[in-house]
Amino acid sequence: MLHLVPTPIGNLADMTYRAVELLRSADFILAEDTRTSAFLLAHYGVRTPLSPYHRHNEHRVVPHLVDQLREGRRVALLTDAGTPGISDPAFLLVRACIREGLPVECLPGPTAFVPALVCSGLPTDRFCFEGFLPLKKGRHTRLTALSAEDRTMVFYESPQRLVKTLAQLADHFGADRPCCVSRELTKKFEENVRGTLREVHDHFAGRGVKGEIVVVVGGKPSGSRATADEDPLPTAEGPEETM
Numbered sequence: 001m002l003h004l005v006p007t008p009i010g011n012l013a014d015m016t017y018r019a020v021e022l023l024r025s026a027d028f029i030l031a032e033d034t035r036t037s038a039f040l041l042a043h044y045g046v047r048t049p050l051s052p053y054h055r056h057n058e059h060r061v062v063p064h065l066v067d068q069l070r071e072g073r074r075v076a077l078l079t080d081a082g083t084p085g086i087s088d089p090a091f092l093l094v095r096a097c098i099r100e101g102l103p104v105e106c107l108p109g110p111t112a113f114v115p116a117l118v119c120s121g122l123p124t125d126r127f128c129f130e131g132f133l134p135l136k137k138g139r140h141t142r143l144t145a146l147s148a149e150d151r152t153m154v155f156y157e158s159p160q161r162l163v164k165t166l167a168q169l170a171d172h173f174g175a176d177r178p179c180c181v182s183r184e185l186t187k188k189f190e191e192n193v194r195g196t197l198r199e200v201h202d203h204f205a206g207r208g209v210k211g212e213i214v215v216v217v218g219g220k221p222s223g224s225r226a227t228a229d230e231d232p233l234p235t236a237e238g239p240e241e242t243m
Contacts, residue, residue: 001069001074001075001102001103001104001105002069002075002077002093002094002097002102002103002104002105003022003026003074003075003076003077003105003106003107004077004078004083004084004085004090004094004104004105004106004107005019005022005023005076005077005078005084005107005109006019006078006082006083006084006107006108006109006110006111007019007037007040007078007079007080007081007082007109007110008040008081008110008186009081009082009110009111009112009185009186009212010081010184010185010186010187010190010212011186011187012040012043014109014110014186015040015044016107016108016109018107019107019109020044020046022076022107023041023044023046023048023076023078024046024047024048025074026048026074026075026076027048027049027073027074027075028048028049028050028051028073028075028076029041029046029048029049029050029051029075029076029077029078030050030051030052030053030065030075030076030077030078030093031050031051031052031053031078031079032052032053032054032078032079032080032088032089033052033054033080034050034051034052036080037050037078037080038050048076053065053077053089053093054089055089058089058092058093059092062092062093062096063096065093065096066093066096066097066100066102069097069100069102070100070102077090077093081110081112081212082110082111082112083106083109083110083111084106085106086111086113086129086131087131087132087156110186112156112182112185112212112214113129113154113156113214115182115185115186116154116180116182116185116192116214116216117152117154117214117216119180119182119192120152120180120182120192120194120216121178121180121194122152122178122180122216122217122218123151123152123218123219124152126151126152126219127151127152127153127154128149128151128152128153128154129154130142130146130153130154130155131155131156132155132156132157133155133157133165139168143168143169143172143173144172146172146173147172147173147220148220149219149220150219150220150221150222151219152216152217152218152219153216153217153218153219154214154215154216155214155215155216155217156212156213156214156215157213157214157215158213159183159209159210159211159213160209162181162204162209162213162215163201163204163205163209165215166179166181166197166200166201166204166215167201169197169215169217170197170198170201173197173217173220174197175196175197175198176196176197176198177196177197177217177218178194178195178196178197178217178218179194179195179196179197179200179215179216179217179218180192180193180194180200180215180216181193181200181204181213181214181215181216182213182214182216183209183210183211183212183213183214184210184211184212185212185214187211189211197217
Protein backbone atom coordinates (compact mmCIF):
# COMPACT_ATOMS: atom_id res chain seq x y z
CA MET A 1 0.00 0.00 0.00
CA LEU A 2 1.02 3.59 -0.62
CA HIS A 3 0.60 5.78 2.47
CA LEU A 4 0.59 9.58 2.14
CA VAL A 5 1.86 10.98 5.45
CA PRO A 6 1.38 14.67 6.34
CA THR A 7 4.21 16.29 8.27
CA PRO A 8 4.28 19.43 10.46
CA ILE A 9 4.29 22.79 8.66
CA GLY A 10 6.43 24.26 11.42
CA ASN A 11 5.85 22.98 14.94
CA LEU A 12 7.23 19.44 15.27
CA ALA A 13 4.68 18.69 18.00
CA ASP A 14 1.97 18.57 15.31
CA MET A 15 3.15 15.14 14.12
CA THR A 16 0.55 12.47 14.98
CA TYR A 17 1.23 9.20 16.80
CA ARG A 18 -0.30 7.32 13.89
CA ALA A 19 2.03 9.00 11.39
CA VAL A 20 5.12 8.14 13.43
CA GLU A 21 4.09 4.50 13.83
CA LEU A 22 3.38 4.19 10.12
CA LEU A 23 6.76 5.65 9.19
CA ARG A 24 8.46 3.20 11.55
CA SER A 25 6.66 0.21 10.03
CA ALA A 26 7.06 1.14 6.34
CA ASP A 27 9.53 -0.75 4.15
CA PHE A 28 10.90 2.56 2.89
CA ILE A 29 10.00 6.24 2.85
CA LEU A 30 9.83 8.51 -0.18
CA ALA A 31 10.92 12.05 0.70
CA GLU A 32 10.78 15.30 -1.25
CA ASP A 33 14.06 16.37 0.39
CA THR A 34 15.86 13.58 2.22
CA ARG A 35 17.86 16.08 4.32
CA THR A 36 14.71 17.80 5.62
CA SER A 37 12.96 14.50 6.24
CA ALA A 38 16.02 12.98 7.93
CA PHE A 39 15.90 15.73 10.57
CA LEU A 40 12.20 15.06 11.24
CA LEU A 41 12.65 11.28 11.37
CA ALA A 42 15.63 11.55 13.71
CA HIS A 43 13.54 13.69 16.06
CA TYR A 44 11.03 10.83 16.34
CA GLY A 45 13.55 7.98 16.29
CA VAL A 46 12.43 6.65 12.89
CA ARG A 47 15.17 4.65 11.14
CA THR A 48 13.29 3.52 8.03
CA PRO A 49 15.34 3.89 4.80
CA LEU A 50 14.78 7.07 2.75
CA SER A 51 14.56 7.48 -1.02
CA PRO A 52 14.20 10.78 -2.93
CA TYR A 53 10.90 11.54 -4.63
CA HIS A 54 10.46 15.05 -6.03
CA ARG A 55 9.26 16.92 -9.10
CA HIS A 56 12.58 16.42 -10.88
CA ASN A 57 12.54 12.60 -10.73
CA GLU A 58 8.90 11.57 -10.23
CA HIS A 59 8.19 10.84 -13.91
CA ARG A 60 11.23 8.57 -14.04
CA VAL A 61 10.73 6.64 -10.77
CA VAL A 62 6.94 6.13 -10.74
CA PRO A 63 7.02 2.87 -12.81
CA HIS A 64 9.66 1.38 -10.50
CA LEU A 65 7.68 2.38 -7.42
CA VAL A 66 4.52 0.80 -8.83
CA ASP A 67 6.50 -2.43 -9.30
CA GLN A 68 7.64 -2.25 -5.67
CA LEU A 69 4.07 -1.77 -4.49
CA ARG A 70 2.88 -4.69 -6.60
CA GLU A 71 5.43 -6.87 -4.82
CA GLY A 72 3.77 -6.02 -1.50
CA ARG A 73 6.07 -3.28 -0.25
CA ARG A 74 4.64 -0.81 2.24
CA VAL A 75 5.67 2.64 1.04
CA ALA A 76 5.24 5.96 2.87
CA LEU A 77 5.41 9.26 1.00
CA LEU A 78 6.06 12.57 2.72
CA THR A 79 7.00 16.04 1.58
CA ASP A 80 8.99 18.79 3.29
CA ALA A 81 5.92 20.08 5.13
CA GLY A 82 2.18 19.54 5.03
CA THR A 83 0.10 17.00 3.13
CA PRO A 84 1.62 15.36 0.04
CA GLY A 85 -0.16 16.34 -3.16
CA ILE A 86 -1.15 19.83 -1.97
CA SER A 87 1.23 21.99 -4.06
CA ASP A 88 3.76 19.17 -3.55
CA PRO A 89 4.62 15.93 -5.40
CA ALA A 90 2.27 12.93 -5.03
CA PHE A 91 -0.36 13.19 -7.77
CA LEU A 92 1.52 11.17 -10.42
CA LEU A 93 2.20 8.25 -8.07
CA VAL A 94 -1.32 8.26 -6.64
CA ARG A 95 -2.82 8.24 -10.13
CA ALA A 96 -0.53 5.40 -11.22
CA CYS A 97 -1.48 3.34 -8.16
CA ILE A 98 -5.20 3.83 -8.76
CA ARG A 99 -4.85 2.83 -12.39
CA GLU A 100 -3.07 -0.35 -11.31
CA GLY A 101 -5.64 -1.14 -8.63
CA LEU A 102 -3.14 -0.64 -5.81
CA PRO A 103 -4.47 0.68 -2.48
CA VAL A 104 -3.71 4.27 -1.46
CA GLU A 105 -4.21 5.79 1.99
CA CYS A 106 -3.84 9.43 3.00
CA LEU A 107 -3.54 10.19 6.71
CA PRO A 108 -5.24 13.32 8.02
CA GLY A 109 -2.86 15.97 9.20
CA PRO A 110 -1.26 19.38 8.72
CA THR A 111 -1.70 21.56 5.66
CA ALA A 112 -0.98 25.28 5.65
CA PHE A 113 -4.03 26.65 3.88
CA VAL A 114 -6.62 25.39 6.41
CA PRO A 115 -5.40 27.33 9.49
CA ALA A 116 -4.69 30.37 7.30
CA LEU A 117 -8.23 30.29 5.91
CA VAL A 118 -9.85 29.84 9.32
CA CYS A 119 -7.73 32.59 10.93
CA SER A 120 -8.33 35.05 8.09
CA GLY A 121 -11.77 36.13 9.26
CA LEU A 122 -13.05 35.71 5.69
CA PRO A 123 -15.96 33.41 4.76
CA THR A 124 -15.04 29.73 5.00
CA ASP A 125 -18.30 28.15 3.85
CA ARG A 126 -17.22 28.38 0.20
CA PHE A 127 -13.63 28.82 -0.94
CA CYS A 128 -11.23 27.87 -3.72
CA PHE A 129 -7.61 26.80 -3.30
CA GLU A 130 -5.37 28.19 -6.04
CA GLY A 131 -1.96 27.21 -4.70
CA PHE A 132 0.90 28.98 -6.47
CA LEU A 133 -0.04 31.29 -9.33
CA PRO A 134 1.79 30.80 -12.65
CA LEU A 135 5.13 32.59 -12.51
CA LYS A 136 4.94 34.18 -15.96
CA LYS A 137 2.93 32.56 -18.75
CA GLY A 138 -0.76 32.54 -17.90
CA ARG A 139 -0.45 34.64 -14.74
CA HIS A 140 -2.36 37.67 -16.08
CA THR A 141 -5.02 35.42 -17.62
CA ARG A 142 -5.48 33.53 -14.35
CA LEU A 143 -5.78 36.70 -12.27
CA THR A 144 -8.25 38.19 -14.73
CA ALA A 145 -10.43 35.08 -14.48
CA LEU A 146 -10.25 35.09 -10.68
CA SER A 147 -11.33 38.73 -10.46
CA ALA A 148 -14.92 37.53 -10.89
CA GLU A 149 -14.60 34.70 -8.32
CA ASP A 150 -17.12 35.21 -5.50
CA ARG A 151 -15.65 32.59 -3.16
CA THR A 152 -12.79 33.21 -0.75
CA MET A 153 -9.50 32.49 -2.54
CA VAL A 154 -6.39 30.90 -1.04
CA PHE A 155 -2.92 31.26 -2.56
CA TYR A 156 0.57 30.10 -1.67
CA GLU A 157 3.43 32.51 -2.33
CA SER A 158 7.16 32.81 -1.73
CA PRO A 159 8.40 35.59 0.57
CA GLN A 160 10.44 37.06 -2.29
CA ARG A 161 7.36 37.53 -4.50
CA LEU A 162 4.80 38.45 -1.82
CA VAL A 163 4.79 42.24 -2.24
CA LYS A 164 4.66 42.02 -6.05
CA THR A 165 1.81 39.50 -5.88
CA LEU A 166 -0.19 41.66 -3.47
CA ALA A 167 0.19 44.59 -5.86
CA GLN A 168 -1.00 42.45 -8.78
CA LEU A 169 -3.97 41.17 -6.78
CA ALA A 170 -4.91 44.76 -5.94
CA ASP A 171 -4.68 45.72 -9.62
CA HIS A 172 -6.95 42.87 -10.72
CA PHE A 173 -9.36 42.62 -7.77
CA GLY A 174 -9.40 46.18 -6.46
CA ALA A 175 -7.21 47.63 -3.71
CA ASP A 176 -10.07 47.55 -1.17
CA ARG A 177 -10.65 43.78 -1.40
CA PRO A 178 -10.22 42.19 2.08
CA CYS A 179 -7.14 40.08 2.55
CA CYS A 180 -5.11 38.21 5.15
CA VAL A 181 -1.48 37.13 4.86
CA SER A 182 -0.39 34.35 7.20
CA ARG A 183 3.32 33.77 7.72
CA GLU A 184 5.26 31.16 9.70
CA LEU A 185 2.11 29.28 10.74
CA THR A 186 2.50 27.18 13.93
CA LYS A 187 5.98 28.61 14.55
CA LYS A 188 7.20 30.95 17.29
CA PHE A 189 6.80 34.10 15.20
CA GLU A 190 3.50 33.28 13.50
CA GLU A 191 2.03 36.42 11.95
CA ASN A 192 -1.46 37.09 10.53
CA VAL A 193 -1.81 40.48 8.87
CA ARG A 194 -5.39 41.44 7.95
CA GLY A 195 -6.82 44.41 6.06
CA THR A 196 -7.43 45.48 2.48
CA LEU A 197 -5.03 44.43 -0.26
CA ARG A 198 -3.65 47.96 -0.26
CA GLU A 199 -3.09 47.97 3.51
CA VAL A 200 -1.52 44.53 3.62
CA HIS A 201 0.71 45.38 0.65
CA ASP A 202 1.90 48.56 2.38
CA HIS A 203 2.54 46.62 5.60
CA PHE A 204 5.03 44.28 3.88
CA ALA A 205 6.49 46.72 1.32
CA GLY A 206 10.05 47.78 2.04
CA ARG A 207 10.74 45.14 4.68
CA GLY A 208 12.40 41.76 4.49
CA VAL A 209 9.85 38.95 4.44
CA LYS A 210 10.74 35.43 5.51
CA GLY A 211 8.94 32.13 6.01
CA GLU A 212 6.14 30.22 4.36
CA ILE A 213 3.33 32.45 3.09
CA VAL A 214 -0.42 31.89 2.64
CA VAL A 215 -2.52 34.68 1.10
CA VAL A 216 -6.29 34.61 1.64
CA VAL A 217 -8.42 37.06 -0.38
CA GLY A 218 -12.13 37.74 -0.15
CA GLY A 219 -14.29 36.93 -3.14
CA LYS A 220 -16.01 39.51 -5.30
CA PRO A 221 -18.91 41.03 -3.30
CA SER A 222 -22.38 40.38 -4.66
CA GLY A 223 -24.45 43.48 -5.39
CA SER A 224 -23.46 47.08 -4.93
CA ARG A 225 -23.19 46.88 -1.14
CA ALA A 226 -21.43 44.29 0.95
CA THR A 227 -23.49 42.16 3.28
CA ALA A 228 -22.74 41.81 6.99
CA ASP A 229 -20.63 38.74 6.17
CA GLU A 230 -18.53 40.79 3.74
CA ASP A 231 -17.63 43.67 6.07
CA PRO A 232 -14.01 44.83 5.72
CA LEU A 233 -11.44 43.29 8.05
CA PRO A 234 -9.66 45.43 10.64
CA THR A 235 -6.85 47.44 9.09
CA ALA A 236 -3.28 46.18 9.15
CA GLU A 237 -2.11 48.46 11.94
CA GLY A 238 0.05 45.73 13.35
CA PRO A 239 0.55 41.97 13.04
CA GLU A 240 -1.01 39.43 15.32
CA GLU A 241 1.81 37.29 16.70
CA THR A 242 1.48 33.90 18.33
CA MET A 243 4.33 33.18 20.69
